[in-house]
Amino acid sequence: MKFTTKARYGLRAAFVLAQNWGSPTALKDIASSQQLAEKYLEQLLTSLKKAGIVETVRGSQGGYSLTKRPSEITVNQVIIALEGDLAITDCQRDGVACTEESTCATKKIWARISNAVTEALQSVTLQDMLDDYSDASAQNK
Amino acid sequence: MKFTTKARYGLRAAFVLAQNWGSPTALKDIASSQQLAEKYLEQLLTSLKKAGIVETVRGSQGGYSLTKRPSEITVNQVIIALEGDLAITDCQRDGVACTEESTCATKKIWARISNAVTEALQSVTLQDMLDDYSDASAQNK
Protein backbone atom coordinates (compact mmCIF):
# COMPACT_ATOMS: atom_id res chain seq x y z
CA MET A 1 0.00 0.00 0.00
CA LYS A 2 1.36 3.32 -0.95
CA PHE A 3 0.42 6.73 -2.17
CA THR A 4 1.08 7.60 -5.78
CA THR A 5 3.22 10.41 -7.08
CA LYS A 6 0.05 12.40 -7.46
CA ALA A 7 -0.28 12.61 -3.72
CA ARG A 8 3.40 13.16 -3.17
CA TYR A 9 3.89 15.82 -5.82
CA GLY A 10 0.58 17.46 -5.10
CA LEU A 11 1.27 17.75 -1.41
CA ARG A 12 4.66 19.23 -2.14
CA ALA A 13 3.03 21.76 -4.43
CA ALA A 14 0.49 22.63 -1.76
CA PHE A 15 3.34 23.06 0.67
CA VAL A 16 5.01 25.56 -1.65
CA LEU A 17 1.77 27.49 -1.91
CA ALA A 18 1.59 27.50 1.86
CA GLN A 19 5.09 28.92 1.99
CA ASN A 20 4.08 31.63 -0.45
CA TRP A 21 0.78 32.32 1.27
CA GLY A 22 -0.51 35.76 0.33
CA SER A 23 0.45 35.99 -3.31
CA PRO A 24 -0.06 33.69 -6.27
CA THR A 25 2.77 31.44 -7.38
CA ALA A 26 3.28 30.63 -11.04
CA LEU A 27 3.20 27.02 -12.12
CA LYS A 28 6.70 27.16 -13.50
CA ASP A 29 8.04 28.40 -10.19
CA ILE A 30 6.43 25.53 -8.30
CA ALA A 31 7.64 23.08 -10.89
CA SER A 32 11.20 24.30 -10.89
CA SER A 33 11.46 24.45 -7.11
CA GLN A 34 10.25 20.86 -6.94
CA GLN A 35 11.90 19.66 -10.13
CA LEU A 36 8.64 18.40 -11.55
CA ALA A 37 7.30 18.42 -15.10
CA GLU A 38 5.17 21.52 -15.52
CA LYS A 39 2.46 19.89 -17.57
CA TYR A 40 1.98 17.08 -15.12
CA LEU A 41 1.93 19.38 -12.13
CA GLU A 42 -0.62 21.52 -13.90
CA GLN A 43 -3.05 18.63 -13.89
CA LEU A 44 -2.51 18.03 -10.22
CA LEU A 45 -3.16 21.67 -9.44
CA THR A 46 -6.31 21.51 -11.52
CA SER A 47 -7.51 18.73 -9.23
CA LEU A 48 -6.76 20.87 -6.22
CA LYS A 49 -8.64 23.73 -7.81
CA LYS A 50 -11.69 21.61 -8.49
CA ALA A 51 -11.65 20.57 -4.86
CA GLY A 52 -11.68 24.21 -3.81
CA ILE A 53 -8.29 24.07 -2.16
CA VAL A 54 -6.54 26.24 -4.69
CA GLU A 55 -7.61 29.26 -6.73
CA THR A 56 -5.99 30.79 -9.76
CA VAL A 57 -5.30 34.13 -11.38
CA ARG A 58 -5.09 33.85 -15.12
CA GLY A 59 -3.00 35.91 -17.45
CA SER A 60 0.26 37.68 -16.94
CA GLN A 61 1.45 37.81 -13.34
CA GLY A 62 -1.04 35.09 -12.54
CA GLY A 63 -0.56 31.88 -10.64
CA TYR A 64 -1.94 29.55 -8.02
CA SER A 65 -2.74 30.22 -4.40
CA LEU A 66 -4.51 28.57 -1.50
CA THR A 67 -8.14 29.51 -0.92
CA LYS A 68 -7.77 29.21 2.82
CA ARG A 69 -5.06 29.74 5.38
CA PRO A 70 -2.57 26.87 5.72
CA SER A 71 -3.94 26.13 9.17
CA GLU A 72 -7.35 25.47 7.65
CA ILE A 73 -6.22 22.92 5.09
CA THR A 74 -5.56 19.37 6.19
CA VAL A 75 -3.34 16.90 4.42
CA ASN A 76 -6.39 14.71 4.14
CA GLN A 77 -8.20 17.29 2.02
CA VAL A 78 -5.25 17.61 -0.31
CA ILE A 79 -4.81 13.89 -0.78
CA ILE A 80 -8.49 13.17 -1.30
CA ALA A 81 -8.54 15.87 -3.97
CA LEU A 82 -5.66 14.17 -5.74
CA GLU A 83 -6.37 10.48 -5.32
CA GLY A 84 -10.02 10.32 -4.48
CA ASP A 85 -11.24 8.90 -1.23
CA LEU A 86 -9.08 6.17 0.12
CA ALA A 87 -11.78 3.57 0.47
CA ILE A 88 -9.66 0.56 0.83
CA THR A 89 -11.81 -2.23 -0.48
CA ASP A 90 -14.26 -2.18 -3.33
CA CYS A 91 -16.92 -3.49 -1.06
CA GLN A 92 -16.49 -0.45 1.14
CA ARG A 93 -16.42 2.10 -1.62
CA ASP A 94 -19.33 0.76 -3.57
CA GLY A 95 -21.50 0.29 -0.57
CA VAL A 96 -22.46 -2.98 -2.18
CA ALA A 97 -23.71 -5.58 0.21
CA CYS A 98 -21.37 -8.51 0.58
CA THR A 99 -23.03 -11.77 -0.27
CA GLU A 100 -19.91 -13.67 0.63
CA GLU A 101 -19.73 -14.48 4.31
CA SER A 102 -16.02 -14.35 4.97
CA THR A 103 -15.72 -11.22 2.90
CA CYS A 104 -17.81 -9.60 5.56
CA ALA A 105 -15.43 -10.85 8.19
CA THR A 106 -12.66 -8.86 6.55
CA LYS A 107 -14.83 -5.85 5.94
CA LYS A 108 -14.60 -4.65 9.51
CA ILE A 109 -10.84 -4.74 9.31
CA TRP A 110 -10.66 -2.58 6.24
CA ALA A 111 -12.96 -0.05 7.83
CA ARG A 112 -10.76 0.05 10.88
CA ILE A 113 -7.65 0.67 8.81
CA SER A 114 -9.36 3.23 6.68
CA ASN A 115 -10.37 5.17 9.77
CA ALA A 116 -6.87 5.06 11.17
CA VAL A 117 -5.41 6.48 8.00
CA THR A 118 -8.01 9.18 7.67
CA GLU A 119 -7.49 10.25 11.26
CA ALA A 120 -3.77 10.48 10.75
CA LEU A 121 -4.21 12.56 7.62
CA GLN A 122 -6.77 14.84 9.18
CA SER A 123 -4.58 15.56 12.14
CA VAL A 124 -2.02 17.44 10.08
CA THR A 125 -2.52 20.80 8.38
CA LEU A 126 -0.28 22.61 5.96
CA GLN A 127 0.53 25.00 8.79
CA ASP A 128 1.84 22.08 10.82
CA MET A 129 4.07 21.22 7.93
CA LEU A 130 5.37 24.78 7.75
CA ASP A 131 6.09 24.68 11.46
CA ASP A 132 7.87 21.37 11.22
CA TYR A 133 9.90 22.69 8.37
CA SER A 134 11.01 25.90 10.06
CA ASP A 135 11.93 23.94 13.19
CA ALA A 136 14.07 21.62 11.13
CA SER A 137 15.69 24.52 9.32
CA ALA A 138 16.50 26.26 12.57
CA GLN A 139 18.23 23.14 13.82
CA ASN A 140 20.58 23.15 10.88
CA LYS A 141 21.85 26.63 11.65
CA MET B 1 -4.65 4.75 -1.59
CA LYS B 2 -5.96 1.29 -1.44
CA PHE B 3 -4.91 -2.27 -0.93
CA THR B 4 -4.75 -4.52 -3.95
CA THR B 5 -6.69 -7.70 -4.54
CA LYS B 6 -3.61 -9.55 -3.36
CA ALA B 7 -4.19 -8.26 0.13
CA ARG B 8 -7.92 -8.71 -0.02
CA TYR B 9 -7.94 -12.21 -1.44
CA GLY B 10 -4.98 -13.29 0.63
CA LEU B 11 -6.53 -12.11 3.86
CA ARG B 12 -9.74 -13.88 3.01
CA ALA B 13 -7.79 -17.06 2.36
CA ALA B 14 -5.99 -16.69 5.67
CA PHE B 15 -9.33 -16.24 7.33
CA VAL B 16 -10.58 -19.50 5.86
CA LEU B 17 -7.47 -21.27 7.16
CA ALA B 18 -8.17 -19.78 10.55
CA GLN B 19 -11.69 -21.16 10.41
CA ASN B 20 -10.29 -24.58 9.54
CA TRP B 21 -7.53 -24.41 12.11
CA GLY B 22 -6.27 -27.88 12.93
CA SER B 23 -6.37 -29.57 9.56
CA PRO B 24 -5.05 -28.59 6.14
CA THR B 25 -7.41 -27.08 3.61
CA ALA B 26 -7.03 -27.82 -0.08
CA LEU B 27 -6.48 -24.94 -2.46
CA LYS B 28 -9.57 -25.74 -4.45
CA ASP B 29 -11.71 -25.63 -1.33
CA ILE B 30 -10.41 -22.19 -0.41
CA ALA B 31 -10.84 -21.01 -3.97
CA SER B 32 -14.38 -22.27 -4.32
CA SER B 33 -15.50 -20.92 -0.97
CA GLN B 34 -14.15 -17.52 -1.95
CA GLN B 35 -14.95 -17.75 -5.64
CA LEU B 36 -11.39 -17.01 -6.64
CA ALA B 37 -9.26 -18.38 -9.47
CA GLU B 38 -7.26 -21.31 -8.11
CA LYS B 39 -4.06 -20.52 -9.93
CA TYR B 40 -4.00 -16.96 -8.73
CA LEU B 41 -4.78 -17.89 -5.18
CA GLU B 42 -2.02 -20.46 -5.30
CA GLN B 43 0.50 -17.71 -5.85
CA LEU B 44 -0.83 -15.72 -2.97
CA LEU B 45 -0.61 -18.73 -0.69
CA THR B 46 2.95 -19.28 -1.84
CA SER B 47 3.75 -15.77 -0.62
CA LEU B 48 2.19 -16.59 2.73
CA LYS B 49 4.22 -19.76 2.89
CA LYS B 50 7.47 -17.97 2.15
CA ALA B 51 6.65 -15.58 4.96
CA GLY B 52 6.21 -18.50 7.34
CA ILE B 53 2.55 -17.84 7.96
CA VAL B 54 1.33 -20.91 6.15
CA GLU B 55 2.64 -24.43 5.78
CA THR B 56 1.67 -27.10 3.32
CA VAL B 57 1.19 -30.81 3.01
CA ARG B 58 1.84 -32.05 -0.48
CA GLY B 59 0.22 -34.94 -2.22
CA SER B 60 -3.19 -36.44 -1.90
CA GLN B 61 -5.17 -35.26 1.12
CA GLY B 62 -2.78 -32.33 1.37
CA GLY B 63 -3.48 -28.65 1.68
CA TYR B 64 -2.59 -25.43 3.39
CA SER B 65 -2.69 -24.60 7.07
CA LEU B 66 -1.55 -21.86 9.42
CA THR B 67 1.79 -22.37 11.14
CA LYS B 68 0.59 -20.61 14.27
CA ARG B 69 -2.64 -20.19 16.11
CA PRO B 70 -4.98 -17.52 14.70
CA SER B 71 -4.41 -15.41 17.81
CA GLU B 72 -0.71 -15.27 16.98
CA ILE B 73 -1.07 -14.00 13.45
CA THR B 74 -1.75 -10.32 12.86
CA VAL B 75 -3.36 -8.86 9.80
CA ASN B 76 -0.20 -6.83 9.40
CA GLN B 77 1.88 -9.96 8.96
CA VAL B 78 -0.45 -11.30 6.34
CA ILE B 79 -0.55 -8.10 4.35
CA ILE B 80 3.18 -7.50 4.47
CA ALA B 81 3.69 -11.02 3.17
CA LEU B 82 1.41 -10.27 0.25
CA GLU B 83 2.21 -6.69 -0.66
CA GLY B 84 5.57 -6.06 0.88
CA ASP B 85 6.09 -3.40 3.50
CA LEU B 86 3.83 -0.45 3.13
CA ALA B 87 6.48 2.21 3.10
CA ILE B 88 4.50 5.00 1.66
CA THR B 89 7.01 7.18 -0.11
CA ASP B 90 10.05 6.17 -2.08
CA CYS B 91 12.17 8.40 0.03
CA GLN B 92 11.13 6.44 3.08
CA ARG B 93 11.57 3.02 1.60
CA ASP B 94 14.92 3.63 -0.03
CA GLY B 95 16.36 5.39 2.95
CA VAL B 96 17.81 7.79 0.44
CA ALA B 97 18.58 11.18 1.83
CA CYS B 98 16.34 13.91 0.51
CA THR B 99 18.23 16.65 -1.19
CA GLU B 100 15.07 18.58 -1.83
CA GLU B 101 14.07 20.75 1.09
CA SER B 102 10.32 20.70 0.87
CA THR B 103 10.34 17.00 0.21
CA CYS B 104 11.69 16.68 3.69
CA ALA B 105 8.83 18.77 4.96
CA THR B 106 6.43 16.13 3.68
CA LYS B 107 8.56 13.23 4.84
CA LYS B 108 7.45 13.52 8.43
CA ILE B 109 3.82 13.33 7.35
CA TRP B 110 4.30 10.13 5.43
CA ALA B 111 6.05 8.54 8.36
CA ARG B 112 3.18 9.53 10.60
CA ILE B 113 0.62 7.98 8.29
CA SER B 114 2.67 4.88 7.81
CA ASN B 115 2.84 4.37 11.54
CA ALA B 116 -0.89 4.85 11.94
CA VAL B 117 -1.62 2.21 9.34
CA THR B 118 0.85 -0.27 10.73
CA GLU B 119 -0.55 0.14 14.21
CA ALA B 120 -4.06 -0.44 12.99
CA LEU B 121 -3.00 -3.56 11.13
CA GLN B 122 -1.01 -4.92 14.02
CA SER B 123 -3.87 -4.50 16.43
CA VAL B 124 -5.98 -7.15 14.74
CA THR B 125 -5.30 -10.88 14.67
CA LEU B 126 -7.01 -13.60 12.71
CA GLN B 127 -8.59 -14.69 15.98
CA ASP B 128 -10.17 -11.26 16.32
CA MET B 129 -11.63 -11.72 12.89
CA LEU B 130 -13.04 -15.10 13.84
CA ASP B 131 -14.58 -13.57 16.93
CA ASP B 132 -16.09 -10.70 14.98
CA TYR B 133 -17.47 -13.14 12.52
CA SER B 134 -19.09 -15.44 15.03
CA ASP B 135 -20.60 -12.45 16.82
CA ALA B 136 -22.09 -11.23 13.58
CA SER B 137 -23.40 -14.69 12.76
CA ALA B 138 -25.00 -15.00 16.18
CA GLN B 139 -26.81 -11.72 15.65
CA ASN B 140 -28.43 -13.03 12.51
CA LYS B 141 -30.00 -15.91 14.31
Added chain:
DNA sequence: TCAAATCCTAGTAAAATACTAGTGTTTAAA
Protein backbone atom coordinates in the same frame (compact mmCIF):
# COMPACT_ATOMS: atom_id res chain seq x y z
C1' DT C 1 -0.31 44.58 -28.94
C1' DC C 2 2.13 40.96 -26.79
C1' DA C 3 3.97 38.04 -23.77
C1' DA C 4 3.11 35.60 -19.69
C1' DA C 5 0.20 32.84 -17.64
C1' DT C 6 -3.67 29.45 -16.87
C1' DC C 7 -7.19 26.25 -19.31
C1' DC C 8 -8.58 22.20 -21.82
C1' DT C 9 -8.40 17.91 -24.38
C1' DA C 10 -6.15 14.14 -26.11
C1' DG C 11 -2.74 10.85 -26.61
C1' DT C 12 0.85 7.54 -25.01
C1' DA C 13 4.79 5.00 -22.78
C1' DA C 14 5.82 2.46 -18.80
C1' DA C 15 4.76 0.01 -14.87
C1' DA C 16 1.91 -2.65 -11.97
C1' DT C 17 -1.81 -5.74 -11.43
C1' DA C 18 -4.39 -9.66 -12.05
C1' DC C 19 -4.63 -13.18 -13.89
C1' DT C 20 -3.84 -17.82 -17.31
C1' DA C 21 -1.24 -21.90 -18.89
C1' DG C 22 1.45 -25.71 -18.61
C1' DT C 23 4.41 -28.87 -16.64
C1' DG C 24 6.72 -31.08 -12.71
C1' DT C 25 6.78 -33.25 -8.12
C1' DT C 26 4.91 -35.45 -4.04
C1' DT C 27 2.07 -38.73 -1.60
C1' DA C 28 -2.12 -41.12 0.40
C1' DA C 29 -4.99 -44.56 -0.86
C1' DA C 30 -6.82 -48.13 -3.77
Added chain:
DNA sequence: TTTAAACACTAGTATTTTACTAGGATTTGA
Protein backbone atom coordinates in the same frame (compact mmCIF):
# COMPACT_ATOMS: atom_id res chain seq x y z
C1' DT D 1 2.56 -50.32 -7.46
C1' DT D 2 -0.41 -47.64 -9.87
C1' DT D 3 -3.21 -43.63 -9.77
C1' DA D 4 -5.26 -39.51 -8.83
C1' DA D 5 -5.24 -35.66 -5.88
C1' DA D 6 -2.77 -32.08 -4.42
C1' DC D 7 1.04 -28.63 -4.12
C1' DA D 8 5.48 -26.40 -6.75
C1' DC D 9 7.45 -23.71 -10.17
C1' DT D 10 8.08 -20.90 -14.26
C1' DA D 11 6.53 -18.22 -17.87
C1' DG D 12 3.50 -15.56 -20.44
C1' DT D 13 -0.19 -12.08 -21.17
C1' DA D 14 -4.35 -9.04 -20.97
C1' DT D 15 -5.96 -5.25 -18.45
C1' DT D 16 -5.65 -1.33 -15.78
C1' DT D 17 -3.43 2.37 -13.71
C1' DT D 18 0.07 5.68 -13.53
C1' DA D 19 2.78 9.17 -15.07
C1' DC D 20 3.56 11.69 -18.01
C1' DT D 21 3.75 14.49 -23.06
C1' DA D 22 1.75 17.52 -26.74
C1' DG D 23 -0.57 21.22 -28.56
C1' DG D 24 -3.50 24.63 -28.92
C1' DA D 25 -7.11 28.03 -26.74
C1' DT D 26 -8.04 31.61 -23.59
C1' DT D 27 -7.14 35.34 -20.40
C1' DT D 28 -4.94 39.53 -18.83
C1' DG D 29 -1.34 42.90 -16.99
C1' DA D 30 1.99 45.86 -18.83
